[in-house]
Amino acid sequence: xxxxxxxxxxxxxxxxxxxxxxxxxxxxxxxxxxxxxxxxxxxxxxxxxxxxxxxxxxxxxxxxxxxxxxxxxxxxxxxxxxxxxxxxxxxxxxxxxxxxxxxxxxxxxxxxxxxxxxxxxxxxxxxxxxxxxxxxxxxxxxxxxxxxxxxxxxxxxxxxxxxxxxxxxxxxxxxxxxxxxxxxxxxxxxxxxxxxxxxxxxxxxxxxxxxxxxxxxxxxxxxxxxxxxxxxxxxxxxxxxxxxxxxxxxxxxxxx
Numbered sequence: 001x002x003x004x005x006x007x008x009x010x011x012x013x014x015x016x017x018x019x020x021x022x023x024x025x026x027x028x029x030x031x032x033x034x035x036x037x038x039x040x041x042x043x044x045x046x047x048x049x050x051x052x053x054x055x056x057x058x059x060x061x062x063x064x065x066x067x068x069x070x071x072x073x074x075x076x077x078x079x080x081x082x083x084x085x086x087x088x089x090x091x092x093x094x095x096x097x098x099x100x101x102x103x104x105x106x107x108x109x110x111x112x113x114x115x116x117x118x119x120x121x122x123x124x125x126x127x128x129x130x131x132x133x134x135x136x137x138x139x140x141x142x143x144x145x146x147x148x149x150x151x152x153x154x155x156x157x158x159x160x161x162x163x164x165x166x167x168x169x170x171x172x173x174x175x176x177x178x179x180x181x182x183x184x185x186x187x188x189x190x191x192x193x194x195x196x197x198x199x200x201x202x203x204x205x206x207x208x209x210x211x212x213x214x215x216x217x218x219x220x221x222x223x224x225x226x227x228x229x230x231x232x233x234x235x236x237x238x239x240x241x242x243x244x245x246x247x248x249x250x251x252x253x254x255x256x
Contacts, residue, residue, distance in 0.1 A: 010245075015250075034249075056202060063197075064197050064201075134238050172222075
């Protein structure tokens with residue numbers, strides 16, 4: 001399985017053994033880095049992680065951990081505290097007003113992480129939004145064309161859709177809708193967060209989920225967001241450069 005993600009100055013593609021990082025440089029040659037054995041850094045925990053990826057609902061939590069480890073750890077701290085309060089274990093722990101000090105500390109750390117992430121987002125993405133959206137569109141076009149035929153050329157890629165069934169936008173839309181719904185009934189933020197993401201991930205990976213009545217409406221909302229907000233038709237030079245880097249990945253995978 002091949003996956004990808006876009007940046008403001010290029011695109012990344014990952015296969016089973018290799019990853020390719022393409023960077024477009026102004027006034028100099030473009031740069032393509034090939035990283036070998038991307039899954040070779042194994043630890044004694046890898047078999048456990050691999051198994052957890054097969055367990056429904058648990059696998060969504062594991063994916064969240066892999067996406068942002070620091071934020072996930074903060075959520076776990078909040079979960080522990082929420083559970084102690086839920087079962088009455090936190091009643092004797094020092095508190096400040098109606099909020100527990102421990103909870104406030106974790107909340108403050110999460111706010112700092114969020115602020116830092118927003119600053120990073122504005123600096124690295126939003127200031128170069130057009131380029132990022134074009135590379136995002138190029139990534140989708142290439143993967144969609146490759147899904148139909150392993151032998152792809154520029155014309156086939158250019159004609160392909162820039163809307164992807166497997167874009168993280170879909171997962172994000174599902175998450176926020178579920179989060180808003182569950183927040184009405186559950187008043188522990190950490191539990192709402194983890195349950196919402198787990199359920200969203202299960203919907204996201206449903207086989208032909210975009211063809212199931214009702215659920216297909218959620219996918220269509222995600223497709224709308226992709227088309228309007230998160231992708232643009234890439235320029236020919238960006239599309240060709242992204243395709244060249246993708247072909248480098250395929251060559252590395254096939255020659256190994």
